[in-house]
């Protein structure tokens with residue numbers, strides 16, 4: 497059984513991104529810029545935003561984190577997004593979610609220019625993915641596909657993939673990406689009848705449920721590849737996935753841990769998307 501460490505795979509990919517940015521620097525070019533907007537003082541959000549900033553710095557990409565107070569109004573936030581849309585120095589815009597409850601996330605995401613939407617959440621990018629056009633794909637699904645590729649799972653012809661979770665951020669886009677690689681995909685969710693029996697058919701099982709250790713060994717087909725997207729903060733402050741890792745690890749062909757699994761890949765794919773945005777902007781502005 498193989499453990500797929502996102503922490504290691506992301507280092508390798510970041511090394512490649514870093515080399516590309518060093519080349520830009522050598523050629524005297526403008527460097528890519530990621531701008532992150534953080535509203536309020538949610539501690540988890542603060543720590544995620546910090547790790548995104550550190551990841552940028554580690555590859556020589558510029559990070560501009562904009563901190564706005566909890567009391568920020570919808571209009572003030574929209575104005576800030578608009579300012580970044582119009583700033584030719586800014587390649588990627590990420591509005592850290594969740595927003596405080598008085599703000600409307602959907603209209604904020606809709607205000608981000610699709611060519612700077614490195615989170616892949618704008619409906620234009622969602623529509624591009626759905627219809628097979630080139631656009632920005634959400635970072636967590638991209639990271640999952642990289643993890644599968646790292647164990648040789650690129651052409652998924654003849655394989656059953658079960659995705660548990662149907663969010664716009666993970667389940668829906670990931671199902672499309674798996675299907676594009678020829679997997680036969682089933683999207684399961686909280687209302688699925690007999691989830692266990694369905695999971696037992698899965699050659700690739702993706703858990704994005706949000707319930708700690710929900711997926712136990714009896715859900716797993718022998719030799720399956722299991723990707724755990726769950727990040728559950730336990731009472732002792734430790735992180736725990738949706739998968740009961742210890743119970744499953746001997747049954748699976750490959751499995752991702754939590755932490756050090758999908759999380760670090762998400763951040764890494766954000767950098768990759770920002771470099772992609774930069775390249776497209778340079779074609780336009782440069």
Ligand SMILES: Nc1nc(=O)c2c([nH]1)NC[C@@H]1CN(c3ccc(C(=O)N[C@@H](CCC(=O)O)C(=O)O)cc3)C=[N+]21
Nearest residue numbers: 544590591592593594615635755756757759760762763
């Ligand atoms: N607009 C937006 N885009 C996002 O991509 C986004 C967001 N909002 N809001 C919150 C979620 C969550 N998220 C994570 C990123 C990295 C780790 C990560 O690196 N986790 C480490 C551990 C971190 C720790 O110990 O706290 C790991 O799993 O090993 C986790 C979670 C991105 N998100």
